[in-house]
Amino acid sequence: MEIVLFYIAIILSLALFFTAKRAQYFLAFSLHSIVIISTSILAVKSMFLSSSELNIAFMPFMGHTLNLHIDKLSAFFILVINFTVFTGLIYAKDYLKPYLEKKTKTEFALHFFNFLWLHISMLLVVMLRDALAFLIIWEIMSLSSFFLVIFESEKKETIKIGIKYLIQMHIGVAFLMIAFIWASVHSGGDFSFDGLSVYFASHNPFALFFLFFIGFGIKAGFIPLHSWLPHAHPAAPSHVSGVMSGVMIKMGIYGILRVLTYIHHDLFGIGLFILIISLASGLIGVSLAIVQHDVKKLLAYHSIENIGIIGIGIGLGIIGLAENIPVLTVLGFGGAILHILNHSLFKSLLFYTAGSVYSKTHTRNIEQLGGLIKKMPKTALFFLLGALAISGLPPFNGFISEFLIYSGMFKSLHSATLFTDITIMFSFAGLAIIGGLALFCFTKVFSIIFLGNGRSQKVEHVTEVENSMLIPNFLIGIMILLIGFLPIIFIKPLSQIVAIYSGQTNALQQIIPTLNSISLSSGIFIMLIGILWLLRAWQQKKHIIEQRATWGCGYTGANPALHQYTATSYADNFVQLSSHLVQVKKKFTDFDEDEIFPQEREFETHSSDVFEDNIVSLPSNKVLIYMKRIAVFQTGKIQHYLLYALVFLAVIFVLTYFNLI
Amino acid sequence: MISLILIFISALFFVGIITKVKAKIAARKMPSVFQPVYDVLRLLKKASIYSPTTSIIFRIAPLIYLSTVLMATLFIPIGTNKAILSFEGDFVFFAYLLAIGKFMMIIAAMDTGSGFEGMGANREALYSMLVEPAFFILAGSVALFTDNISFNDLFLNLHIDSNLSYIIGIAAIYVLIYIAMVENSRMPVDDPKTHLELTMVHEVMVLDNSGFDLALIHIATWLKFSIYGSLITNFIINATWTWYWQIIYFLGIQAIFAIIIGGLEAFRARNKMEKNPQWIIMLSAISVVVFLTALIITQKIILN
Structure with missing residues (x-):
């Protein structure tokens, strides 16, 4: 039916x-x-x-x-x-x-x-x-x-x-x-996913898994396979970027997860491989995100980061299988799969709200925005919700999935071997840095777009978007809060998916008391905020609330927009720290010594992606040089082309005559 | 419940002791230990003034900031006095809870549209990001050492008895003291008494907060000190001691912690701004040493 x-x-x-x-x-x-x-x-x-x-x-x-x-x-x-x-x-x-x-x-x-x-x-x-x-x-x-x-x-x-x-x-x-042909030829199994199990049962799985990982990893955007992602997402219309980033790149993750269901031995190397690539994706993705000015490009780099977090969960889960630590398997996979759902929620929310800003201001360059919270309060609120959730902060959904991964790691520390322990230590330190960097990045992007004063005329006549563009945000917002406050309702279905890998159906249920305590804590937290709000409202009833200009060292004459921190300056101290990874080129002309009345000047910064430059652009540019040399044959004259055909026929004739082909 | 009350009591004295020590060392007349409390009480009665540039974010941030810190106090045990809230992995929740407060304070500072506050917010964001791994590696080492992952059980099962475990204790306390300094924006990362906006970190972020809101921020700062002091105390006191010894030790250690901070601030100059990141990353390196020591104690690294 x-x-x-x-x-x-x-x-x-x-x-x-x-x-x-x-x-x-x-x-x-x-x-x-x-x-x-x-x-x-x-x-x-x-x-x-x-x-x-x-x-x-x-x-x-x-x-x-x-x-x-x-x-x-x-x-x-x-x-x-x-x-x-x-x-x-x-x-x-x-x-x-x-x-x-x-x-x-x-x-x-x-x-x-x-x-x-x-x-x-x-x-x-x-x-x-x-x-x-x-x-x-x-x-x-x-x-x-x-x-x-x-x-x-x-x-x-x-x-x-x-x-x-x-x-x-x-x-x-x-x-x-x-990869599929390889598996089918070497094992004689079906030309299908199920045929893979025959191959994996009798061969070392790493080589074939590696092929699959590259194939699926390009879709998922693991570093260094990611270079399409930061370009395609900004170019696409926002609902498309939301769907592409929210779910389409997860098809790569699906592929990896599906292939992993057929592998049952020699798992440690695979787990470690996924974990290392994922940690790199997480750290580099978020670092590159920090230096972006284009809001959608920034979000695209965050997709790479979140794919990294999902990968960390999967990698740890596989290591748990290899080392026979069930708690790591269950919580690693549980966290990874929940994060797939979570990322699809907050990333699409962020793309939709960023799209709303774009449709009203016609710019994606955050340096030209500012102060939009007063003009688009609802959009701003939803963006803030997405930003808090993607930074993995409680009481929102991103925290729950990261918490599952964290508690899997901490719980297995005692029973794991030395090498696994050190791996786990790097993973949670990495995850902590990723969380911190995400916070750094989203405080930047939220405050530059929505807070302070407007930075150009583009924000002057902005109004809130139509209600129909807010409906999806409401739906996603409800889901984010639901997962954040009541994660246990998602645990039962989640534990059944995890059981595909761990083999135990109820293993994830042991986390339920903890999640209940988290729900309780989140509830108390919200209540505390409410109480403090009421307290302040009661205290300030007796007073007149005045409005005075922001402190500017007593100097109020300047253009308020120029007084503010910009996205470039916000990112600058991080850029200095990580100059090998994140290359930012600055372009400006210095003042002359005898220039008493300075002319107007421009200051430009460009960030470049080290991996894209060296892995994609450099080789393809090299190839292009040779291609251009070969292009002398393309003269555009029909006589020449007929000559080529004649030469070709002659060569074939001669080669056949001497039995060479 | 006792632990909560103790944390609140020590929070009242903490900043007062620091100022007193600093005044003593500088041979100034000492203010009363309760001077910060009087200041806050006065502020609590005052109205707030808001800049027309700011939005709801600026108004709600101090509330959320204090709420996160209040929530965080609920997770802290003192010796055998259990914390009110406790679950497996609560220190992850604890760390992320403090992060949400920071997130709100940072965007509130950006909300004022001031270049100074942007600068402070930006520095705070960077430093708190860098200090995060130190806390997690430290927590991980103790989890590895005791096979427990909630504050309550961690500290109950933490026995510092062998020679090697003294290294854990000393290094952990050292890291914790400096994490507390970074989290509270004190020396050597930030100088709360500096007079120039350009050289401030935390102080400049709250330049535009006034009245009731500023009082809340001050209270949160006290509580944060007290929280980290309690964590340090837990590394020192032993769960087998009787309850009154635990309380006496707790109050004593809190006082010593405050005196150490006062001394540090009186004698030390602030790091150069660009040296701060390296200095904070060093804390992570020390926590890695703690982790390796824990691996040796649990006999995963076998030394002959």
């Missing part, structure tokens, strides 16, 4: 091209709703009602029937995808309004069509196990997101970024293809 609805949505998606511009959104909305309802029912069935995985015949494919497999892991991802896409869709309605006049009907149809197909393909990615079908759907996911990224295709830069994205995705898919 549900699957029939799914078919209908897939077929009707073509109808988007034949609908009037005004009706397109509603058609897209209803098709998404059909997909969401049908798959969510299946996911809920699998998650809560059945004990084994659901198998549904989907379509005939290459001479056999293609089945959809929904186990707990897939069900979890389906629910996360559906929620985020749903919020993105509501947000899109008014976000796209300014584009209605600029864009043609076909362009809009293409956008909605691809958004729908991104949704469908992500759902199928987590449900398909057949390797060929999986790769095809993976490809559709990359293609549809490519078209979504280049929505503002009139900008040359956007197209360039889109192509870059597309190329990197294809490098990823090539690795996946090689």
Whole structure:
């Protein structure tokens, strides 16, 4: 029944091209709703009602029937995808309004069509196990997101970024293809995920896992595979960046998690490998985020950081399996999987609110913003909520998942071996620094955008966004608070997913008393704030509350906007500390000695990504030099091309004559 | 409950003792130990003045800041006097709770739109980020040492008896004292008595707070001192002692801690601003030594 609805949505998606511009959104909305309802029912069935995985015949494919497999892991991802896409869709309605006049009907149809197909393909990615079908759907996911990224295709830069994205995705898919073929050739197993178990049972798993890790890691954005991410997210419209960052990059994590279910021996090396890459991603991601001025680019780097946190949980979980420390496995995986949900919530919230700011001010450069909390109070509040949650602060959801990972680490310290202990020490020190840096970064971005005085005319006539753009924020906000204050309701489904790896269904339940205490503490905390608020209100009833200008050493003449700290200056002391990692180039002309009346001057800073420069740009530029030399053959004259063909034929003839080919 | 009352009592005296010691060393006339309390009582009666640049963030931040510190006191045991709230991994909650207070104070300072306060906020954000790993590695070492992960059980099972474990005790106390100094923005990271906005860290952040709000911030500072003093006390007192000895030791150690801070501030000059990060990272290095010592004591590193 549900699957029939799914078919209908897939077929009707073509109808988007034949609908009037005004009706397109509603058609897209209803098709998404059909997909969401049908798959969510299946996911809920699998998650809560059945004990084994659901198998549904989907379509005939290459001479056999293609089945959809929904186990707990897939069900979890389906629910996360559906929620985020749903919020993105509501947000899109008014976000796209300014584009209605600029864009043609076909362009809009293409956008909605691809958004729908991104949704469908992500759902199928987590449900398909057949390797060929999986790769095809993976490809559709990359293609549809490519078209979504280049929505503002009139900008040359956007197209360039889109192509870059597309190329990197294809490098990823090539690795996946090689990995699947490798496994199938060496073991004779099925050309599918399930066939991997045959390979892993008889071979050292690391080499094949490494191939999969690169393939999936490019999608997930692990450093140094991340270089598409900070470009694609800012270029895409905000609802797309929200969905891409919230769930699409998690498909890489899904892939890694899925492959890991088939590996049962020699796990320590794999766990350590994931852990080291993840720690690096977390630390470098957040460090690079701090120096960004473009709010969406900053958020994109934070996605890399959060992928790192998820990876830390997974890596520790695997180490726990290898070293036989169940508590580390359970809490590591538990924290990682909860963080997947958490990140999809606060990251989409941050992208939507950043998008709201962009749609009102038409700039993503935070140096030009300021004081928006007075003009967009609701948006500011939601951004603050997202910022607190992503910094992992209690009583919000980011804290809960990080807490699970932390307590897994601390609990296993005593029983672990020396090497594991030292690994764990570096992990929690790393996680603590990541948390501190996230706090540093989000105090910066929140206060530069929303607090103080406006820094340019762009913020002068800003108003609060339409209510429909606030609805998704409300929905996400409720989820964030729910997980933050009542985490135990999420523990039961979570423990079933964790059981895929740990083998024990109830292992995560032992954390429930602790989580109850956290809920209680959060409650007391909120109550204390309330009491203090009332106390102050009562105390200040007798007084007149005056307003006086901010202290400026008694000097009030200057432009208040120029008196403020900027994002660059806020980041500066961190940049000095980490100059090897974060390279910021400053550009300005110094004052002449005899320049008595200084002219107006400009000061520019540019941050560059060390990994992108050295791993992607440097080799491709080198290759480009040789390519340009070869390009002398491309003369544009038909005579020359005919000559090439003649030479080619002659060479073939000669080689065949001497039996060389 | 007793531990909570003790923390509150020692908080009342703490800053008073520091000022008294500093005055004594500088051969000035000493103010009463209760002078800070009088100041705060006066401030509590006053109205606040707000800048028109500020928003709701500036008004709510002191409330949240004090709430986080009050919450944090609930997690601190003293010897066998249990903390009111205790669960596994409560020190993670404790650290992140203090972080949320800092987050709010930083954005409140940025909310005033003042360059000075931005500078202070920025420095505070950097320093508190850098000090975080030291606390976690220290907590991890003690967790490794005692196989417990809540403040209550950590300290109950912490027996400093062998030669090696003295290293843990001494190094841990050293790190804790300096974490307290960084968290409270005192010497050698920050000089609360400096007169120039450009050289302040914490003081400049609260330049625009006044009246009731400023009083709350002062109270939070006292409590923070008292909290770290209690943590240090827990490393020294032994759970087997009778309760009155524990209390006497607690009050004595708090007084000594305050005197040490007073002495430090009287004799030491503040670090150069750009040296501060290195100095704070050094605390993490010392905590790594503590961790390695704990590994040796638990016989994971085997020395012949």
